[in-house]
Amino acid sequence: MFGKISKALKSLTKKVSEAISTKELTEEEFDEIFDEFSIQLLEGDVAYDAVEELREILKSKLVGLKLPRFKGSEKVVEERIREALRELLTKGRPEKDLITLVKEGPHPYKVVFMGVNGVGKTTTIAKVAYLLRKNGLLPVIVASDTFRAGAQEQLALHARKLGIPFIKGKYGGDPAAVAVDGIRYAEANRLDAVLIDTAGRMHTDRNLMEEIRKIVRVVRPQMKVLVLDALTGNDAISQAQWFDEAVGIDAVILTKLDADAKGGSALSILLAIRKPILYVGVGQGYEDLLPYDPDEILNRLLGEG
Ligand SMILES: Nc1nc2c(ncn2[C@@H]2O[C@H](COP(=O)(O)OP(=O)(O)O)[C@@H](O)[C@H]2O)c(=O)[nH]1
Ligand SMILES: [Mg+2]
Structure with a gap:
């Protein structure tokens, strides 16, 4: 790779x-x-x-x-x-992983996932929900993507398969309001975390960029995660810059490392973005989310030492 x-x-x-x-x-x-x-x-x-x-x-x-x-x-x-x-x-290694942050952090611990279309946001949220639950933590999954057709159903299906609480919105509705519903639900049910999915957006779409700012303003998340697709190469770096400017990114999840044929994008993202890599996605299954491991990337670059 x-x-x-x-x-x-x-x-x-x-x-x-x-x-x-x-x-x-x-x-x-x-x-x-x-x-x-x-x-x-x-x-x-x-x-x-x-x-x-x-x-x-x-x-x-x-x-x-x-x-x-x-x-x-x-x-x-x-x-x-x-x-x-x-x-x-x-330098890309986070100080603490998400499980520790959720355990130690305020309850519920709120995470907003963002990024452009198709990078793997929805899939990654399902993986993160699975990981939290495996570690004895219960999240609610919130479908604040009220924009793209099928987005609500896609996330609902994951939630059902995983047996994890799910809060949905109405298409065309206010995504920030859906997020608030999710937070209230988590508070009422003493859940550990709120995982908020958002619509894919490009920096050129001013309305959608304004919308993500609003979601962040209303939710006040403990963590703003940018999901980046390793296959997009240099473009991922521009994406990181737009989102960082718009809302301030806390960490990155890098998806599709399993399919990163050209290679350098992973290294490039790590080197150029200067944000911790919370996890990497290495496949489509729920288990295919791994902590970022510098030595693992190094071995892929240079062969076993
Ligand atoms: N191979 C691979 N595919 C992934 C990974 N993460 C997501 N995908 C696939 O990427 C496609 C888009 O994912 P989706 O979660 O719908 O992206 P979203 O538009 O950002 O919500 C789906 O077919 C996912 O199965 C990954 O780590 N590896
Ligand atoms: Mg999605």
């Missing part, structure tokens, strides 16, 4: 090792090697800023590195590259 980047990293390792095997690496030599590598990263959908940050970190670990002529030099270089990537990827 990270094929392209993985290949680029291997070639970077090889070139740096070759350069180092004759004498220590100068900054100029490093930049020259990295320039070529950076083109491959950019083609693999890694954002420019992320590439440049990686350049600086790698530079600090590789320039001036002096190795005796021995066969293991490639291993040493690879280890340095691994360290640099791990540093970057670890």
